[in-house]
Amino acid sequence: MSDTPDSAVRTYIAQYRAAFLDDLAEWLRIPSVSAQPEHDADVRRSAEWLAAKLKETGFPVTEVWETAGAPAVFAEWPSGDPDAPTVLVYGHHDVQPAAREDGWHTDPFEPVVKDGRMYARGAADDKGQVFFHTLGVRAHLAATGRTAPAVNLKLLVEGEEESGSPHFRALAERNTDRLAADAVIVSDTGMWSETTPTVCTGMRGLAECEIELHGPDQDIHSGSFGGAVPNPATVAARLVAALHDENERVAIPGFYDGIAELTPAERELLAELPFDESEWLRTAASRATLGEAGYSTLERVWARPTAEVNGIGGGYQGPGGKTIIPASARLKLSFRLVSGQDTDRVEELIRSWVASLVPAGIRHEITFGGATRPCLTPLDHPALQAVARSMSRAFDGEKIRFTREGGSGPAADLQDVLGAPVLFLGISVPSDGWHAPNEKVELILLLKGVETTAHLWGELARALR
Amino acid sequence: MSDTPDSAVRTYIAQYRAAFLDDLAEWLRIPSVSAQPEHDADVRRSAEWLAAKLKETGFPVTEVWETAGAPAVFAEWPSGDPDAPTVLVYGHHDVQPAAREDGWHTDPFEPVVKDGRMYARGAADDKGQVFFHTLGVRAHLAATGRTAPAVNLKLLVEGEEESGSPHFRALAERNTDRLAADAVIVSDTGMWSETTPTVCTGMRGLAECEIELHGPDQDIHSGSFGGAVPNPATVAARLVAALHDENERVAIPGFYDGIAELTPAERELLAELPFDESEWLRTAASRATLGEAGYSTLERVWARPTAEVNGIGGGYQGPGGKTIIPASARLKLSFRLVSGQDTDRVEELIRSWVASLVPAGIRHEITFGGATRPCLTPLDHPALQAVARSMSRAFDGEKIRFTREGGSGPAADLQDVLGAPVLFLGISVPSDGWHAPNEKVELILLLKGVETTAHLWGELARALR
Numbered sequence: 001m002s003d004t005p006d007s008a009v010r011t012y013i014a015q016y017r018a019a020f021l022d023d024l025a026e027w028l029r030i031p032s033v034s035a036q037p038e039h040d041a042d043v044r045r046s047a048e049w050l051a052a053k054l055k056e057t058g059f060p061v062t063e064v065w066e067t068a069g070a071p072a073v074f075a076e077w078p079s080g081d082p083d084a085p086t087v088l089v090y091g092h093h094d095v096q097p098a099a100r101e102d103g104w105h106t107d108p109f110e111p112v113v114k115d116g117r118m119y120a121r122g123a124a125d126d127k128g129q130v131f132f133h134t135l136g137v138r139a140h141l142a143a144t145g146r147t148a149p150a151v152n153l154k155l156l157v158e159g160e161e162e163s164g165s166p167h168f169r170a171l172a173e174r175n176t177d178r179l180a181a182d183a184v185i186v187s188d189t190g191m192w193s194e195t196t197p198t199v200c201t202g203m204r205g206l207a208e209c210e211i212e213l214h215g216p217d218q219d220i221h222s223g224s225f226g227g228a229v230p231n232p233a234t235v236a237a238r239l240v241a242a243l244h245d246e247n248e249r250v251a252i253p254g255f256y257d258g259i260a261e262l263t264p265a266e267r268e269l270l271a272e273l274p275f276d277e278s279e280w281l282r283t284a285a286s287r288a289t290l291g292e293a294g295y296s297t298l299e300r301v302w303a304r305p306t307a308e309v310n311g312i313g314g315g316y317q318g319p320g321g322k323t324i325i326p327a328s329a330r331l332k333l334s335f336r337l338v339s340g341q342d343t344d345r346v347e348e349l350i351r352s353w354v355a356s357l358v359p360a361g362i363r364h365e366i367t368f369g370g371a372t373r374p375c376l377t378p379l380d381h382p383a384l385q386a387v388a389r390s391m392s393r394a395f396d397g398e399k400i401r402f403t404r405e406g407g408s409g410p411a412a413d414l415q416d417v418l419g420a421p422v423l424f425l426g427i428s429v430p431s432d433g434w435h436a437p438n439e440k441v442e443l444i445l446l447l448k449g450v451e452t453t454a455h456l457w458g459e460l461a462r463a464l465r
Numbered sequence: 466m467s468d469t470p471d472s473a474v475r476t477y478i479a480q481y482r483a484a485f486l487d488d489l490a491e492w493l494r495i496p497s498v499s500a501q502p503e504h505d506a507d508v509r510r511s512a513e514w515l516a517a518k519l520k521e522t523g524f525p526v527t528e529v530w531e532t533a534g535a536p537a538v539f540a541e542w543p544s545g546d547p548d549a550p551t552v553l554v555y556g557h558h559d560v561q562p563a564a565r566e567d568g569w570h571t572d573p574f575e576p577v578v579k580d581g582r583m584y585a586r587g588a589a590d591d592k593g594q595v596f597f598h599t600l601g602v603r604a605h606l607a608a609t610g611r612t613a614p615a616v617n618l619k620l621l622v623e624g625e626e627e628s629g630s631p632h633f634r635a636l637a638e639r640n641t642d643r644l645a646a647d648a649v650i651v652s653d654t655g656m657w658s659e660t661t662p663t664v665c666t667g668m669r670g671l672a673e674c675e676i677e678l679h680g681p682d683q684d685i686h687s688g689s690f691g692g693a694v695p696n697p698a699t700v701a702a703r704l705v706a707a708l709h710d711e712n713e714r715v716a717i718p719g720f721y722d723g724i725a726e727l728t729p730a731e732r733e734l735l736a737e738l739p740f741d742e743s744e745w746l747r748t749a750a751s752r753a754t755l756g757e758a759g760y761s762t763l764e765r766v767w768a769r770p771t772a773e774v775n776g777i778g779g780g781y782q783g784p785g786g787k788t789i790i791p792a793s794a795r796l797k798l799s800f801r802l803v804s805g806q807d808t809d810r811v812e813e814l815i816r817s818w819v820a821s822l823v824p825a826g827i828r829h830e831i832t833f834g835g836a837t838r839p840c841l842t843p844l845d846h847p848a849l850q851a852v853a854r855s856m857s858r859a860f861d862g863e864k865i866r867f868t869r870e871g872g873s874g875p876a877a878d879l880q881d882v883l884g885a886p887v888l889f890l891g892i893s894v895p896s897d898g899w900h901a902p903n904e905k906v907e908l909i910l911l912l913k914g915v916e917t918t919a920h921l922w923g924e925l926a927r928a929l930r
Binding site: 300316334362 | 669671675680681682683685687689690691692693694695698699701703704706707708709713746749751752753754756757762769770771773774775778779780781782785786787788789791792794795797799825826827834870871872873
């Protein structure tokens with residue numbers, strides 16, 4: 001028994017569908033490209049537009065929050081029920097750059113509806129997936145006869161996600177009290193495919209470092225000195241080669257200590273997904289898989305920690321040859337982390353490991369970038385089950401499967417700062433073209449998103465009570 | 466008993482010393498920088514100046530030889546004795562770039578004599594060391610009363626050595642008959658120090674290659690795909706790491722096959738040189754030695770083959786991080802070779818070794834640059850003994866020790882093309898500052914060079930007869 005009758009929800013959505021799509025199109029017309037300073041005013045206009053729309057939707061509190069960069073939007077709608085749990089929705093209102101000449105068939109900032117899809121920059125990433133919450137909460141109220149949501153509903157929609165969320169954590173930390181929640185719903189991911197609805201249960205964390213290796217004071221002649229002094233480019237290469245053992249496991253001592261291993265049940269669920277490796281390789285623009293022995297490709301990218309070299313450089317890189325021992329070399333490494341790995345401890349392990357491998361005569365410096373902690377919600381967590389149930393109701397009772405994300409996101413900051421479990425609700429599909437020309441959202445899925453959130457607040461109110 | 470009375474030689478040199486230095490200074494004023502197209506006319510002027518000066522010296526044949534690049538100078542002075550051996554002297558008349566603002570105390574193309582030294586670009590490398598042959602052959606004639614040298618004397622002075630001698634081998638091959646000789650004297654090296662006169666006995670060879678490694682069609686996201694596809698930068702690094710074993714020996718199968726190992730006598734001679742490792746490290750601008758186990762530093766740089774990475778690049782090298790698996794990576798490797806290593810065979814070994822290590826999913830291309838064969842004259846070769854004896858006479862009977870050069874030079878082309886042993890006669894010292902600001906030559910050593918060559922033609926005539 002649900003508290004939001006499914007048919008009432010559908011009737012309500014059908015009634016307001018056209019106005020909802022018109023509003024979304026209006027928002028998509030604002031080119032809120034956070035990476036391009038010439039669009040700073042557009043990003044601000046986008047925040048103000050959203051705040052006004054949320055006010056119109058019924059949120060009694062709507063605020064534009066300033067940061068050291070682009071503004072975020074905060075909105076709040078108290079339940080009125082003193083026992084109601086609090087849920088914070090996360091999304092972003094900025095978009096990736098887009099220009100007609102990149103291969104767009106139509107103006108990226110003039111939305112076009114065609115063949116059941118809306119084409120525009122931000123249609124899926126992330127305006128469409130933020131915007132379904134507006135009609136969703138109205139449908140929730142209409143179908144239940146409530147005047148306020150079943151949960152204390154908060155929204156935080158940032159304006160710098162496409163620029164790496166440089167000020168997001170500070171914003172969250174300054175506003176811990178206002179943002180406090182029992183669960184976070186991240187509305188910025190996707191599902192497996194049009195025909196396989198899924199809920200993401202976690203994201204990998206990230207540690208990044210840059211290693212500078214200094215040898216001779218300047219490039220020296222490899223004829224005069226070759227074979228007799230340490231070469232910093234060789235040392236850089238040896239570090240990279242030592243990153244993995246012969247089974248492609250990360251060989252840094254202690255790296256795997258305490259990680260959450262996949263349970264047989266989790267492996268079974270992942271194996272159930274209709275995974276086509278040759279299709280996946282096409283998406284990866286690659287010709288072969290290679291990874292940790294004993295794990296499937298999906299397990300490798302979603303549930304196993306990794307070490308990758310993102311950049312390496314040293315010595316002469318121009319045309320032809322130059323017989324030198326270079327003065328220095330540089331490495332950029334990134335590590336994807338999984339539940340159980342602490343970013344501070346991993347950085348300490350990396351630091352010691354590097355120091356143990358650099359030979360006498362080579363000076364090294366290691367600099368860490370901002371780390372992101374992994375997040376993972378257990379499959380039996382009541383809030384995760386509530387998300388899956390809501391989605392299943394929207395998808396005509398279909399079985400909801402579980403995925404993960406290999407990347408990392410600012411959601412992990414909310415997990416850290418608020419100490420709340422993070423749940424992911426996304427209806428975008430791989431073909432939506434995030435960051436690519438002709439980004440689109442499938443209207444049928446967008447409305448399933450509306451429908452899912454119409455059920456979600458009731459489901460979560462029960463699950464978290 | 467020598468055929469050139471030492472005192473007669475010295476008297477002659479003392480008499481013409483001032484004119485000789487004035488002439489050298491005039492030549493040094495021509496900025497024959499082969500690497501800078503704006504000096505093309507100067508390089509030609511330098512060749513013409515030298516040809517005229519050699520004619521004035523007495524060479525009956527002097528010619529400017531065209532190449533696809535800068536011109537060379539050829540001169541010939543037949544002995545007149547039908548049994549006389551033929552000797553070809555090699556040098557170059559082009560110089561490295563030089564500009565006052567690089568740290569020169571005086572104009573690099575306005576020679577200054579100060580404290581017994583002549584400062585100018587090319588003073589030591591290589592105009593000074595080519596030019597001592599002019600007064601040398603005159604002193605030889607004056608002291609012996611001959612009208613022609615004791616050997617059939619040929620000079621080949623190229624104009625592109627500082628640009629890597631790109632057309633030198635072709636020039637030699639086109640003129641095999643004219644250049645035919647029983648021995649080649651390379652007049653473009655140095656000796657151990659002011660107080661330790663030495664003769665170089667060989668140079669290492671060189672093989673160079675560039676390896677391109679291609680992975681994904683474009684850079685891909687290391688969160689989405691990291692840990693599951695091969696990374697070309699990792700493969701590049703693993704190749705470099707696999708170049709050496711734990712004893713810093715080159716680990717390419719077959720690399721050491723057939724090489725001329727140092728004899729105990731040769732090792733003893735090298736060990737006798739007054740080698741100061743901390744001083745050597747200062748010259749190498751390095752802080753520690755590292756090389757093949759079981760060999761001294763001098764042995765490593767002079768007598769052992771090596772593998773060095775001259776350049777490595779792949780992925781993101783800008784500021785900060787970028788979480789990608791790069792589409793490609795590049796390596797530039799060079800290999801110093803010693804006597805017994807065939808460049809073609811070494812290239813084949815490298816090719817097979819690379820192919821054996823590149824994993825499925827990575828495409829690779831390997832390109833070899835022009836290789837140089839090693840050259841080494843045995844210590845008991847009569848021509849080498851003749852060079853050492855001539856030098857000892859110039860250096861007041863001092864013991865002449867033997868060195869090698871770690872680098873490679875166009876001399877090896879003459880060895881190949883003419884099939885003649887290559888001998889090295891150089892009076893430059895490490896402090897002369899080749900390729901650096903304030904290049905100079907020690908006048909006392911320059912005149913020892915004149916004196917050595919005054920004895921050399923008689924000594925060689927006997928040794929090679």
